[in-house]
Amino acid sequence: MKNKNIGIIILAVICAGLMAAVAFTLIKGKNGTPGKQEASVDSEEETNQSGIVEEDGQKYKRNTDIKTILFMGVDKDEKADLGNNPGENGQSDSLNLLVINKVEKTAQILQISRDSMIDIDIYDVTGNKLMTEDGQIALQYAYGDGEERSCQLTAGKVSELLYGVDVDSYLSLTLDGLVAATDAVGGITVTVPEDYTAIDPSFEKGATITLNGELAEKYVRKRDIEVLDSNNQRMERQSQFMEALIEKMQGIDDKTEYLSLYQNLDEYMTTNLTAEELEELADYKISEDIVKVPGEIISKDGHAQYLVDNKELKKIVLNLFYKLL
Template identity: 25%
Template structure:
């Protein structure tokens, strides 16, 4: 057998030597690590890796959170601009005094009527429905004041009537002219406004599937259609008929104001029981036809408070007064003393009373007694069917001419 070649560089002493040691970093611990030290080092490496992953996740979460915040702000601004219509706000000097903000909020609500064939250069029609709402949040009460559309205000308009103030005013938004006049003549602060196109009122009622309302007696229109008395679910067209009809009453426009209380009561009752699906259904119609300077945040805050107000704490009043003639046209003139009493008792809960002599309202005559000037009418009395107003105000001639076979539409 051939011998294996021998390595000329082989030396027997090499058999007793291990592999040459690897160079050691001058910065390392030259001593061999014990098992315990090795486990500690592994734990430290694991902890560091875990901390690194946590930081990475936090960074991703922060980025997502920031993106969501930016998106929410963008959506809020978009919805807020849609809800407010991008309209202007009321002058600050006519609002509630600073000491009472948070306790009371006062809102001017107006229904806008546009006559067919007439031009409206500033986009504002006649404010044929004027409702001043004072929400005493501290006492959890709401007082509502109906101001007749024909209220005589002097030479502020060419007609002398309050319903033309916003139409003929030069302010922006146009409703600010009406809010300013109410502040000056009634001495009432106005914080916000809400206006609705009367022709679109029925669209909003239809959007929520109708509204349940109490009709105090049969109402007959000029065409012989009759809306029968009783509590019933009505559609938008019938709701508009209830709000607009005035020829069925012995005192015309004043009777219409009193009938409108039944609609206000029904709307408030519906709103207080609104499920979220109905809010979503009515929102497109609301955005299209309603203009307001109440932003989404304030609107949400007020809504959560309004739903907690019991119906017996919601009281409706009409400005005391009577119809009279100025030249060739009929107007409504206020009764100063009775008006001052109502305003001081129900609309200035934390402010000093304003005597009748300090109001800038014009009283042309005072010959008839005032309706509900002392106590008003609670929403509870309407809801329960105990409200007193009704049959005594029906015009017999108008009622006799109607037919009970066809519902109003």
């Protein structure tokens, strides 16, 4: 059943860290273009008008067969406060960029830590830019409208992080969508990998439990902010949860039940993709190996900061988005 395959594929995309997602073939196409940056791979590199860049004696050219889709898991209850200017419209707590090759029909997931440090653009309530402050990439979402504008701003920052690589499309899903998806499929069974009883007493190490929507939200959202790498731990739980959800979805054979699930989630999503564009994803083979933006976690001013290793990230960008000449 093609509809079912589409759902499984999109779930596989998001399982790298998105807090919530299932299939989206019934999503209504929404207009809007994510922010795009026109910068080259790096100002230190020699770039000519043909889009050729040089790095370590090798020449590369942008691969025009590559397109990207940014998947975001959004916590609408989270706020941001940078430069004494609060952002009230949530945070993108998980970010996964699907890199697709339209000719080869292959795809790769690039996982981005929500704590990656970038320059955050701060706007007032009327949309006027006030200033730029150093902050976690997850915070940029808060300074939009909580829907299309927030997605566009976040997509623009992902583009900046990746040296100007275009983010062609986006799709966000809220935590409420996660709860709805979990309850709709009758719960998700997981085996708890570590002791997370601080989050919920039932999350004992080695315990096999079936999560309802309420518990699922705790499992993929909560973390101990006193632990420096707690976001990495949470991302691992998110991945585990989504894999279990994919398996549960594979067991749904009733087309009516499957399409009903799509419809139930529509209100929790924001996207500039049409249903037809999402349907095309069923034709792609997604790599099981997930690429992560490289870096290290430090603690500063009481907050975790993920400092991106730009030298290693540049290699990843050249490998994913460029052709060697």
